Amino acid sequence: MxxxxxxxxxxxxxxxxxxxxxxxxxxxxxxxxxxxxxxxxxxxxxxxxxxxxxxxxxxxxxxxxxxxxxxxxxxxxxxxxxxxxxxxxxxxxxxxxxxxxxxxxxxxxxxxxxxxxSGVVTTPTDPLPARPVADHSGLWGATEEPGWGLTLEQGPTFQIFGALYVFDAARQPQWYTLQAGRWETSTRWTGQVVKSEGPPWTSPNYPSDGAQYRSVGVATLDFQMIPGSEDLAAFSYTIDGQTVEKTISRYRLR
Incomplete structure (x- = not known):
């Protein structure tokens, strides 16, 4: 040097x-x-x-x-x-x-x-709409079931968008989105499960019609915690008439 x-x-x-x-x-x-x-x-x-x-x-x-x-x-x-x-x-x-x-x-x-x-602008109503008191954005999953998970993004106006990646009966990967929901309480959110389908990622050109979307069910997330079960949430969702209920945990990346 x-x-x-x-x-x-x-x-x-x-x-x-x-x-x-x-x-x-x-x-x-x-x-x-x-x-x-x-x-x-x-x-x-x-x-x-x-x-x-x-x-x-x-x-x-x-x-x-x-x-x-x-x-x-x-x-x-x-x-x-x-x-x-x-x-x-x-x-x-x-x-x-x-x-x-x-x-x-x-x-x-x-x-x-x-x-x-700026503060969040809301329309005065009686009663006031429910809203969360915490941000639940992050990676969630079931520790005993590796290979699938749920990514949540909660915006400043409390809207939630989720990406659910799972496997179907043929062991093929599938993914869905959670959207168009509302807070029923400060810890309980319910919205739609939407399936997306489109052209393969290897296509040289993306077609003008792009992807197609359809609602296939509903999902509910309940982030209510009790002592000893912090960072856990109850997650239930229905896809094409089949309902799944499980407890999921948030992954903390260090």
Missing amino acids: PILSNASLKLAVAAASFGIAAVAGAAQPEVVPALPTQFETLHLRVTVDACNFDENSLTLELRERTIVATFKPRLCIVPGPPKVVDIELGAYPAGDYQAELYVKGERTPSVRVPFTV
């Missing part, structure tokens, strides 16, 4: 300190999604110098309503190519915030982006 002179080292440090601002033609930093809703996961999208920016040194902290991201730059004699990075900021309640990105050791942020998180 070559030894840098003092002048070269100072130049390298200066280039590292201004690596973000120096990227030519960089798009303006922004928080995505552009119109965030409460408790929706947010990211700071910024164009950085690929050599200068060290994602492994990135730290994040909350200072009142300012989310501060800090990284320790690499020492680069020659600037790297520009690249776009999404820095996860977390999820927050409704209110006004700002995101700041600092080069470690600098007192002035390289990036500062103010943004507003």
Whole structure:
């Protein structure tokens, strides 16, 4: 490894300190999604110098309503190519915030982006519609039945979309989606099971009619937990008249 002179080292440090601002033609930093809703996961999208920016040194902290991201730059004699990075900021309640990105050791942020998180707008009704008090997004399955599973995504307006991947009687893989549902209580959700069919993935061209969809049954998820059974849910679903009931657990990826 070559030894840098003092002048070269100072130049390298200066280039590292201004690596973000120096990227030519960089798009303006922004928080995505552009119109965030409460408790929706947010990211700071910024164009950085690929050599200068060290994602492994990135730290994040909350200072009142300012989310501060800090990284320790690499020492680069020659600037790297520009690249776009999404820095996860977390999820927050409704209110006004700002995101700041600092080069470690600098007192002035390289990036500062103010943004507003909106509350969920609902139509007043009596009684109020049920809504969950937790986010149940993630990978679910039955530990004693490897090979099938359920992926859930719960949006900021509490809607759930699920992908169910199972095997049929001929031991062939099948997948279905859970959608168009509603919360019956704060822990119990019921929706439709939809089967999708379409052209094979090996087709060189996707036909204009694309895929076809049909409702084949209903599904119910109950996330009510009792002491000793945390991270378990009751799952029942019907496909073409056949009903299955089982207890599923959430997989925690470490």
